[in-house]
Amino acid sequence: MFGAASAILSGPGAIGGSRGCRGYGTAATSSGQRLAQSGEGEGDDRDQDYAGHAGVRSPTTPAGGEGAGALQLLSPALEERLRRHADRYTQLEQQLASGSGSSSSGGGGGGGGGAAAAPSLRDLGREYARLQPLAHGYSRLLQVRAELSDLAALARDPDAGVRDMAAEEEAALRQEAADLTRRLLLALVPPDPAAARPALLEVRAGAGGAEAALFASELLAMYRRLAQSRGWTWEVLELGSSEHGGVRHATVSVSDPAAPSHPGSGSSGSSAGDGDAAAAGGPEGAGEGVYGVLSGESGVHRVQRVPVTDAGGRLHTSTAAVVVLPQADEVDVRLREEDLRVETMRASGAGGQHVNVTDSAVRVTHLPTGLVVSCQNERSQHLNRAAALKVLRSRLYELEAQKRARAAGEQRSALVATADRSERVRTYNFPQGRVTDHRIHLTVHDLASVLEAGEGLQRLMEGLRAAREEAALAALLEEGRQ
Known part of the structure; x- marks a missing residue:
């Protein structure tokens, strides 16, 4: 051939x-x-x-429902990891705004002193950029949860039109929550350190x-x-x-x-310390x-x-x-x-x-x-x-x-x-x-x-x-x- x-x-x-x-x-x-x-x-x-x-289905989409139950998939341990990343992102935002960090571009260089050198502003900026999608996604997920909670009252409204509108909006929000949850979980999956190699x-x-x-x-x-x-x-x-x-x-x-x-x-520069994709590259x-x-x-x-x-x-x-x-x-x-x-x-x-x-x-x-x-x-x-x-x-x-x-x-x-x-x-x-x-x-x-x-x-x-x-x-x- x-x-x-x-x-x-x-x-x-x-x-x-x-x-x-x-x-x-x-x-x-x-x-x-x-x-x-x-x-x-x-x-x-x-x-x-x-x-x-055959038999491949997103873990964030249970059988029989579009995103139903997605809000329950984040265990307390996973929720805590997301929260830590979001907190770290906020901390980095404040550090970069105040300009606190080493002006050196070496990033934690190898001086002869006993204490480790402060991370450079460039390193902080890279970590900030890596965590940004995860932090924004988690922030939006919290917002979606709040909106779903608010819709609970409308679901009991005596007006059928209001209930129908609330049900339609709830379905859209639950699907968005499922999509957000999947993306956030993928960001927590530890990456293969060799994936980027020749x-x-x-x-x-x-x-x-x-x-x-x-x-x-x-x-x-x-x-x-x-x-x-x-x-x-x-x-x-x-x-x-x-x-x-x-x-x-x-x-x-x-x-x-x-x-x-x-x-x-393998050097991510992140202090989140989970060794996940968010800390190691996005x-x-x-x-x-x-x-x-x-x-x-x-x-x-x-x-x-x-x-x-x-x-x-x-x-x-x-x-x-x-x-x-x-x-x-x-x-x-x-x-x-x-x-x-x-x-x-x-x-x-x-x-x-x-x-x-x-x-x-x-x-x-x-x-x-x-x-x-x-x-x-x-x-x-x-x-x-x-x-x-x-x-x-x-x-x-x-x-x-x-x-x-x-x-x-x-x-x-x-x-x-x-x-x-x-x-x-x-x-x-x-x-x-x-x-x-x-x-x-x-x-x-x-x-x-x-x-x-x-x-x-x-x-x-x-x-x-x-x-x-x-x-x-x-x-x-x-x-x-x-």
Whole structure:
């Protein structure tokens, strides 16, 4: 359907053959290999003909009523958190009006004194701007509650016309209260600190031989189109081509040149101290970067179609594994030279006269963990070493994130109900022209639009994001009841 892998990955560093960066002994890579082999046998796709979300409903809208009961959803604990944020907003407003705060733009700098430096006016202004939507929303919610209380008397008015008018206004106010409550709750959901980061995207062909490699190349092309449409930078770190223009394995660095140089550092500057979205960057969707957009793509992608190589016209099922990691840098993961074993060797695979002539390929072993990354995509040994260290940092960062998640008693994919890297996430059914996301039971009957990274793919990604929000809201409400 699409061109050869070299055409798909044309650009700096896009060299055919088995050249690039490869990692061994890593959680990400081993899971990618395991996922790639976990495809199911041929047969009917049981998750068919879903036209939308199944069983996904806003926690702020109980069944059987538009916003009914929304006023009771805020537990005392959640109400107190909102009140604290609103109070902090008022305090900041007064501080900024009086000009109290450090005139320095460093924001709590690292002086040698024992006391922490006062936050700068710039830092206070940023915190004020982050809290403003939440404070205004909470203020409006309190106002709506008061208006609903006033309407109670009109509901008992002897004039039927007045009662009807009061009932109509009450319904509108209750719906507004439900919408406000949802937005406020989303602002309290702790954000993923890695969401704004660049990403490492790994695609690996799985069960299905040459057909699986062709499917992997199509997935890679889909993600590249998505990156191009959003103005992201696409840097190929690893590319292993196969016959017929397929891709056996590939690793790509995807970043947003317009994003901050070091997102997700976790320093919010807020004294609210809840670690929620209001304190760390704003309401829903705020601060979502490349990793936040692509993270839901991890898992087994399955294709059902008649391969061009099958003269019998039989329907085949093949798979490809996708793993998305948040990209780390020197600030996040400091690599000590004594912890690294760096080996150089001659590059192998396609690449012309350069191959097997110079020792440009690099293999880096992280001795404490045993993680190994090899890179030979560039002609320069220095560039290959830098690329290998980039992959190594991201995998060490991911291992540490998984360790923290286990210590907290939660899974890394907790925001998506039933979502896990080890399970099938999507099926691309060519005969029926549809793509089904099995995690949210959402089917898009426009396969071409999905593979072209058009509206179809956007619908799938937005559906997954909505499901994540619902799961996060449900967890927050449960936490507030405890």
